[in-house]
Amino acid sequence: MVVASGEVVDEGERVTFQCYVPGKLNIQVNWHRQDGVPLSADTIVEGATLIIPRATLADTAAYICSVEDGYDGLTVDSAPAYLSVNPVEPTTEVVPVLDSSSKTVEEGDTVELHCTHTEQSLEVQWRREDDVELDFTRMSIENGILIIQNVHQSDAGKFVCFLEDWESGARTDYEPVNLLVNPSETTESPTTTVSSTPQTSPVEEAHHLVPVADVSSETVTQGDTIVLRCSLPDQEDDVLLAYWRREDGQLMSDEVVEQDGVLTITNAQPSDSGPYVCYTEDADTGERIESAPVYVTVIEATTSAPEPPVEPEPEWEPEPEPEPEPEPEPEPEQPEQCTLHKRH
Structure with a gap:
């Protein structure tokens, strides 16, 4: 009999031992451990093949295949195949x-x-x-x-x-x-004048930098063009140009063109619906300042019902001329009557 001489594997690896007898077919092959310990529960024996799907340290042993002689009933053992399983250090799961x-x-x-x-x-x-x-x-x-x-x-x-x-x-x-x-709460407090020189608070200064959209909402039909304009009141040199983005974080469609604070959406689709904000950044602080959102609604175009076909008008044909009425036949002439006078 021929069998693999030995295997050295790490814990968790698959092990396969094959036993066969040259020239012998359809014989009964059995596997056992040389130390008499039963095979582990997950060990698979398929014909002359011994399979250990996931080797453990307890699987370290010498394995022998046995063949029963069909003539005299004697059992013949193979030379042992040695399996050595090396331990593997367990990995520690990294939990953030x-x-x-x-x-x-x-x-x-x-x-x-x-x-x-x-x-x-x-x-x-x-x-x-x-x-x-x-x-x-x-x-x-x-x-x-x-x-x-x-x-x-x-x-x-x-x-x-x-x-x-x-x-x-x-x-x-x-x-x-x-x-x-x-949500932020905006409260107004009374202003106390402490000098004749007007004072501008940081809040008022920031307000001058807030972009302003020309509309608060826009509703169009699918396929139309949308134009949103944004301006910066009291724009100063240290303020960058105004830009547009979707407030919900979604990317704008490829049909969007943005230039000088003007957002143009050609061939608007329902997917373009959503809140848009205009924003700028302070050149000194890098702080982003945004306008109030503009809500865009694109109504899906409906297909109108086809008009009924127009029946062609019948071709004009001239009316037939009336047949002439027959002329009345002339009455026959009456013969002249003679009157006889008696002569005296």
Whole structure:
């Protein structure tokens, strides 16, 4: 009989031993351990093949295949095949540490979501649980920290920290962080004049830099052209030009053209519906300043019912001329009557 002489494997690897007798077909082959210990429960014997799907340290042993001689009933054993299983150090799962499972901020504030770990080969990333793309014009990820500037109401939701292995590309998600955004409250307080020189507060100065859209909403029919204009009151040299973006973070369609604060959407589609904001940045602070949103609604065009076909008018034919009436036949002439007079 011929059998593999031996195997050296690591824990968890697959092991296969093959036993066969040259020139013998359809014989009964059995496998057993030389030390008499029963085969492990997950060991598979298929004919003359012994399979250990996931080797463990307890599987280290000498294995023997036995063949029964059909003539005299004697059992013939093969030479032992030695299996050596090397231990493997268990890997410790790297679990990122979140600073909080929920955060509440005010609209317009800056918020940081922290996710840290100790494994340098893994990269920390963030995503929204609803898979809406992050707005990286206001958001950034630095050393596992998601930073959101000028928080909007639309930023509210669950954010998921995940680890990505640079080598394998495997990704592991962890518990989400729920971000709650309270709407900002604008209150007016009486102004007290303390000098004859007008004073401008920082809030008033910032107000002069807020972009202003020409409309608050726009409703068009599918296929129409939309034009949104944005201006900067009291624009100064240290203020950049105005730009447009979708407030919900979605990318604008390829039909969008943006120039000098004017956003033009040709061949508008229902997918273009949504809130749009005009924004600028202060050249000194880099702070982004946005306009109030403009809500665009594109109504899907309906196909009108076809008009009924117009039946052609019958061709004009001249009316037949009336037949002439027959002339009356002349009455026959009456013969003249003679009157006889008697002569005397």
